[in-house]
Amino acid sequence: MKYGRTLSQASNRFIASICIFLALSISAFGQTNTSKPTTSTLMANGQDPTKGSTYVGADTCKTCHEDLYKTGFVHTPHIGLIRTGKRGCEDCHGPGSAHVEGGGDVTKIIRFSQLSVAEVSERCLSCHQTSAETSNFGRSAHMAKGIGCLTCHSPHHAKEGPSLLVNTQLTLCYGCHAKQKAEFARPYRHRVDVGLIQCSDCHNPHGTFVSNQLRTDAAGFEVCVKCHSEKSGPFSFEHMPVKQEGCMSCHTPHGSSNQRLLRVSQVNLLCLQCHTAIDGRDIPGMPSFHNQATKYQACTMCHTQIHGSNFNEFFFK
Numbered sequence: 001m002k003y004g005r006t007l008s009q010a011s012n013r014f015i016a017s018i019c020i021f022l023a024l025s026i027s028a029f030g031q032t033n034t035s036k037p038t039t040s041t042l043m044a045n046g047q048d049p050t051k052g053s054t055y056v057g058a059d060t061c062k063t064c065h066e067d068l069y070k071t072g073f074v075h076t077p078h079i080g081l082i083r084t085g086k087r088g089c090e091d092c093h094g095p096g097s098a099h100v101e102g103g104g105d106v107t108k109i110i111r112f113s114q115l116s117v118a119e120v121s122e123r124c125l126s127c128h129q130t131s132a133e134t135s136n137f138g139r140s141a142h143m144a145k146g147i148g149c150l151t152c153h154s155p156h157h158a159k160e161g162p163s164l165l166v167n168t169q170l171t172l173c174y175g176c177h178a179k180q181k182a183e184f185a186r187p188y189r190h191r192v193d194v195g196l197i198q199c200s201d202c203h204n205p206h207g208t209f210v211s212n213q214l215r216t217d218a219a220g221f222e223v224c225v226k227c228h229s230e231k232s233g234p235f236s237f238e239h240m241p242v243k244q245e246g247c248m249s250c251h252t253p254h255g256s257s258n259q260r261l262l263r264v265s266q267v268n269l270l271c272l273q274c275h276t277a278i279d280g281r282d283i284p285g286m287p288s289f290h291n292q293a294t295k296y297q298a299c300t301m302c303h304t305q306i307h308g309s310n311f312n313e314f315f316f317k
């Protein structure tokens, strides 16, 4: 699996750089290189508590931390560290010999509770930076607002499955995004509440290259046709806004009080936003026989293939 390979490459780099680091006995902790994933063990107070320590292995840690080993490690994905020949506990907490010799001296081991949000993220990203899923964290709105990995994840005390989340995804997101919670409570909505679709189907909480942390394309075409593939065409007769402005020109993504997640309450009002004869605009107005009679208000009764058609330029079929 590509992800696994890149991650283990990253981990190898991580281990390799620790070896170099020990060999050279660099003491200038302040001079960490920020342009690449760093393995700095810098603490909030500028000290590395594990400096001078050597690795003792997870089995030694287990002798005193057996409960945690059993309930918060062996069944988590991080057991993969040991399976792939790495150290396990000490990959995250640093080498533990002094901690052990001190009978569990907490000042000689990396404690995540003592690290700043940025230091925690840096440490996690020393392995996870290379995965496409998490590599954009540095440009995410979450990072910019001081939200780090441990707001959403816990390696030892996760409530939710393989992704080590501290709570269900929906509870997590709603906890901070009340406005979106209200949108998803509207009569017409994507059913995140029953798990038909998740926030992370459209967004990547770790940030992306496009706005709104959307997985693809800001205008909302790619991100939608992943599931609604029948709307993607290409069609012999395209309805121009679908491709040019994207699905968001007519729909809202989360929820709406209008049927079909439409931006406006009546279909004809939606169409008239563009199809009103205005000089100099190259969008056709309606033909004159489209009077205001009720019959002509239900535009999509006749123009049924409103997302594009292979048979008719007016989208009748």
Ligand code: HEC
Pocket (backbone or CB within 6 Å): 056, 057, 058, 060, 061, 062, 063, 064, 065, 089, 090, 093, 095, 096, 097, 099, 100, 103, 104, 105, 106, 109, 110, 111, 112, 113
């Ligand atoms: C000789 C027993 C012993 C061994 C072996 C041992 N620890 Fe500890 N460890 C302790 C004790 C005692 C504490 C303090 C517990 C407390 O404050 O609740 C502690 C605390 C810690 C803490 C800090 C907890 C906090 O308060 O944040 C970490 C992290 C930790 N150990 C990791 C390790 C790792 C990693 C290893 C293996 C390298 C290891 N320990 C091996 C006894 C041990």
Ligand code: HEC
Pocket (backbone or CB within 6 Å): 058, 061, 062, 065, 068, 069, 073, 078, 081, 088, 089, 090, 091, 092, 093, 112, 113, 150, 153, 154, 155, 156, 157
């Ligand atoms: C992937 C990184 C990672 C690995 C691997 C890891 N830890 Fe931790 N450890 C953490 C983080 C982060 C915390 C802070 C609590 C949390 O978010 O779960 C923590 C907290 C702790 C604590 C504080 C007490 C507690 O329950 O939170 C102890 C003790 C500890 N780890 C010991 C260990 C031991 C022993 C191992 C190996 C069996 C280990 N850790 C493996 C990241 C890691």
Ligand code: HEC
Pocket (backbone or CB within 6 Å): 003, 004, 007, 011, 014, 077, 078, 080, 081, 091, 092, 120, 123, 124, 125, 126, 127, 128, 149, 150, 153, 154, 155, 162, 163, 164
């Ligand atoms: C030493 C390297 C290393 C460090 C440091 C590390 N991880 Fe991991 N992480 C891994 C490996 C290896 C896996 C297992 C990947 C797999 O099985 O494909 C993993 C898996 C995960 C997963 C589950 C991925 C999935 O497939 O669902 C999460 C979530 C995660 N780590 C979060 C964290 C967090 C948060 C931190 C910082 C506290 C952290 N990791 C630190 C190596 C690391």
Ligand code: HEC
Pocket (backbone or CB within 6 Å): 003, 121, 124, 125, 128, 131, 133, 134, 137, 142, 147, 148, 149, 150, 151, 152, 153, 163, 165, 169, 172, 200, 201, 205, 206
């Ligand atoms: C705002 C909450 C949030 C923050 C902050 C966050 N994550 Fe995640 N993370 C998630 C959610 C939700 C998922 C599950 C996504 C899914 O199921 O599609 C996830 C999944 C992951 C995975 C598994 C990815 C995969 O390939 O499936 C890893 C690894 C991970 N996170 C690591 C991290 C690291 C490292 C950090 C900090 C740099 C971090 N996360 C910060 C919410 C968050």
Ligand code: HEC
Pocket (backbone or CB within 6 Å): 170, 173, 174, 177, 180, 184, 190, 192, 197, 198, 199, 200, 201, 202, 203, 212, 214, 218, 220, 248, 253, 254
């Ligand atoms: C069907 C895809 C989809 C799903 C599912 C989805 N979103 Fe969005 N979200 C979008 C799109 C598209 C935008 C951009 C809106 C725009 O451009 O008008 C957006 C915008 C946002 C924004 C930016 C502010 C705003 O409202 O404009 C936040 C925050 C947000 N979503 C949070 C969430 C949360 C939390 C969830 C899950 C409860 C979620 N989204 C589920 C597609 C989705």
Ligand code: HEC
Pocket (backbone or CB within 6 Å): 141, 142, 145, 147, 151, 152, 169, 172, 173, 174, 175, 176, 177, 199, 200, 203, 204, 205, 211, 212, 213, 214
């Ligand atoms: C700890 C609080 C917190 C949690 C938990 C959280 N967010 Fe956010 N989120 C924020 C803040 C703060 C912002 C920045 C909002 C702003 O700048 O207006 C943000 C921004 C966003 C944005 C908009 C990004 C942009 O470019 O404007 C999206 C989308 C988003 N979050 C989705 C999610 C999803 C999905 C989850 C659940 C996996 C989640 N958030 C969990 C606090 C949180």
Ligand code: HEC
Pocket (backbone or CB within 6 Å): 188, 189, 190, 191, 196, 197, 198, 201, 202, 220, 223, 224, 225, 226, 227, 228, 247, 248, 251, 252, 253, 259, 260, 261, 262
């Ligand atoms: C992860 C898959 C997925 C993605 C991505 C997705 N949808 Fe959906 N969408 C669904 C499902 C499933 C339904 C049916 C919901 C139901 O039956 O409750 C649906 C229903 C709809 C409906 C019809 C609602 C109704 O009342 O009949 C519209 C409109 C819609 N989606 C638009 C969008 C737009 C716009 C986007 C991009 C922002 C998008 N979808 C992205 C899965 C998805």
Ligand code: HEC
Pocket (backbone or CB within 6 Å): 220, 221, 224, 225, 228, 231, 232, 239, 241, 242, 246, 247, 248, 249, 250, 251, 260, 267, 300, 306, 307
């Ligand atoms: C020009 C406006 C417009 C654009 C752009 C648009 N839609 Fe629609 N869409 C509509 C209208 C109007 C309806 C309601 C049709 C009806 O009532 O029969 C609808 C209905 C839907 C439905 C539910 C009924 C069905 O046909 O399955 C889905 C799903 C949907 N659109 C998805 C999308 C997606 C995905 C995109 C982007 C690729 C998109 N729409 C772009 C106007 C638009």
Ligand code: HEC
Pocket (backbone or CB within 6 Å): 239, 240, 241, 245, 249, 250, 267, 270, 271, 272, 273, 274, 275, 282, 283, 284, 299, 300, 303, 306, 313, 314, 315
């Ligand atoms: C966001 C603007 C926008 C909205 C909203 C919109 N359209 Fe269009 N429509 C266009 C554009 C642009 C064209 C392409 C004109 C061209 O090809 O020169 C077009 C083309 C058409 C055509 C084909 C005209 C021709 O001569 O080939 C029909 C029919 C049509 N739209 C009907 C509708 C209906 C019905 C609705 C409401 C459900 C609607 N449109 C909503 C922008 C819009």
Ligand code: HEC
Pocket (backbone or CB within 6 Å): 268, 271, 272, 275, 284, 285, 286, 287, 290, 295, 296, 297, 298, 299, 300, 301, 302, 303, 314
């Ligand atoms: C009863 C069926 C019917 C309804 C309802 C209907 N139309 Fe039409 N529409 C037509 C026919 C028939 C044509 C002409 C096709 C032709 O010229 O061969 C047409 C043509 C169009 C054109 C193309 C004009 C041009 O010059 O290229 C647009 C735009 C259009 N309709 C928009 C709408 C809008 C907006 C609504 C809702 C307010 C609507 N239609 C409702 C039947 C309908």
